[in-house]
Amino acid sequence: MNGPVPVDIVRQHLIDPEICIRCNTCEETCPIDAITHDGTNYVVKAEVCNGCMACVPPCPTGAIDNWRNVFKANAYTVDEQYSWDELPAQNPTVSAPASASPDHAARDLVDEASAALPASSDFVRGSTVPPWSAARPYVNLYTHKAPTTATVVGNYRLTDDSTPGDIHHIVLDFGALPFPVLEGQSIGILPPGTNADGRAHHARQYSIASPRDGERPGYNNVSLTVKRVTHDHAGNAARGVCSNYLCDLKKGEVVSVIGPFGNTFLMPNHPNSHLLMICTGTGSAPMRAMTEYRRRGRLKGATGKLMLFFGARTQAELPYFGPLMNLPKDFIDTNLAFSRTPGQPRRYVQDAMRERATDVAPLLADGNTHVYVCGLKGMEDGVLQALAEIAEAHGIGWERLWERLKREGRLHLETY
Numbered sequence: 337m338n339g340p341v342p343v344d345i346v347r348q349h350l351i352d353p354e355i356c357i358r359c360n361t362c363e364e365t366c367p368i369d370a371i372t373h374d375g376t377n378y379v380v381k382a383e384v385c386n387g388c389m390a391c392v393p394p395c396p397t398g399a400i401d402n403w404r405n406v407f408k409a410n411a412y413t414v415d416e417q418y419s420w421d422e423l424p425a426q427n428p429t430v431s432a433p434a435s436a437s438p439d440h441a442a443r444d445l446v447d448e449a450s451a452a453l454p455a456s457s458d459f460v461r462g463s464t465v466p467p468w469s470a471a472r473p474y475v476n477l478y479t480h481k482a483p484t485t486a487t488v489v490g491n492y493r494l495t496d497d498s499t500p501g502d503i504h505h506i507v508l509d510f511g512a513l514p515f516p517v518l519e520g521q522s523i524g525i526l527p528p529g530t531n532a533d534g535r536a537h538h539a540r541q542y543s544i545a546s547p548r549d550g551e552r553p554g555y556n557n558v559s560l561t562v563k564r565v566t567h568d569h570a571g572n573a574a575r576g577v578c579s580n581y582l583c584d585l586k587k588g589e590v591v592s593v594i595g596p597f598g599n600t601f602l603m604p605n606h607p608n609s610h611l612l613m614i615c616t617g618t619g620s621a622p623m624r625a626m627t628e629y630r631r632r633g634r635l636k637g638a639t640g641k642l643m644l645f646f647g648a649r650t651q652a653e654l655p656y657f658g659p660l661m662n663l664p665k666d667f668i669d670t671n672l673a674f675s676r677t678p679g680q681p682r683r684y685v686q687d688a689m690r691e692r693a694t695d696v697a698p699l700l701a702d703g704n705t706h707v708y709v710c711g712l713k714g715m716e717d718g719v720l721q722a723l724a725e726i727a728e729a730h731g732i733g734w735e736r737l738w739e740r741l742k743r744e745g746r747l748h749l750e751t752y
């Protein structure tokens with residue numbers, strides 16, 4: 337009878353808690369629920385992980401790509417991993433198993449689970465590679481263990497005082513310290529203090545809202561778009577640790593920063609590239625960065641189109657409403673969708689996309705179009721559905737196009 341070959345040594349998949357920014361990407365990507373988390377760490381269940389590697393490319397920091405040779409009987413438990421502040425060293429007495437590549441080795445931990453695995457395209461919904469013409473990003477220059485500092489040089493409320501949504505535009509300056517960024521990347525902020533267990537807060541991730549040459553051109557600074565969290569997802573009162581810390585910062589205060597992160601959600605740098613940008617609320621941050629880079633004309637000879645779909649509860653809660661409306665119509669095709677305007681029916685970005693289907697379709701058919709989706713997790717299904725309907729209605733097979741967009745680094749999703 338052919339059964340799984342028993343092995344004593346396996347390569348166990350682990351997540352580095354020092355680099356992990358707790359963005360949940362790995363847990364969402366894992367097709368077999370091998371990844372979980374508590375209030376502190378993201379961890380891998382050794383008995384479930386089959387080493388399929390689906391989680392590795394999307395991880396913005398590389399924290400996911402860690403492996404230790406362990407005796408199978410001594411594989412680190414989830415509870416052990418929760419207690420770690422750093423990864424344990426490789427035990428030198430445990431040598432690599434015969435099948436040393438991570439996927440083969442981890443497969444030894446379970447034998448049947450992989451048989452039920454869908455093809456990667458079924459669960460990886462966006463690209464795991466950057467656009468071909470993207471600039472090369474720097475990542476992980478600063479980590480939880482070795483953060484850098486930035487000084488607050490601006491902190492402005494973006495939303496109308498009359499609205500409950502308190503969204504801030506925060507500018508952080510790195511002075512002479514190197515912190516090179518690209519549009520679409522994010523940084524981590526380390527809020528001061530400790531959590532309920534007495535451990536230092538882990539970093540919270542924010543997309544950079546400014547272009548690579550600075551919020552102020554030629555300055556070593558970045559801006560963030562931060563919404564003050566006052567309720568949890570269930571609607572119960574809850575004070576977001578980092579968002580409240582950031583929204584209350586005064587000019588001149590110094591913050592601890594890690595990063596930069598992200599090596600796929602990046603903008604194309606060829607001049608005839610089109611940007612189709614779809615966002616809700618503070619998910620507008622990377623769209624602002626890309627738009628501003630193109631507005632400043634840093635991409636020489638740019639002829640590509642910019643089309644934006646931007647959703648918010650009301651006009652007063654839409655970050656950057658004023659500056660956005662000042663952008664020339666022939667520079668960016670802006671489409672707003674408000675869901676809670678009194679007396680008006682609820683309208684989401686996907687509704688606006690359907691209304692503009694005849695203009696979205698030619699963009700989808702163009703191999704120079706790059707699609708970016710950022711904002712609420714809930715919008716992802718609706719936006720993909722709208723893209724599929726628009727494509728199909730215009731004779732473009734969505735399944736093939738979707739595969740192509742992913743493969744060519746032209747469909748980027750960042751939703752939380």
Ligand code: NAP
Binds near residue numbers: 617
């Ligand atoms: P929000 O105000 O709660 O929502 C923005 C708009 O999206 C509202 O009109 C909302 O409508 C609508 N919406 C809700 N469900 C939707 C769906 N299924 N499809 C389409 N639209 C939908 O947004 P927010 O509080 O600013 O949150 C933005 C999200 O972006 C957060 O999850 C945040 O983590 C994420 N994000 C932030 C950054 C950053 O740098 N700050 C970066 C990346 C991502 P309703 O009236 O139904 O609520």
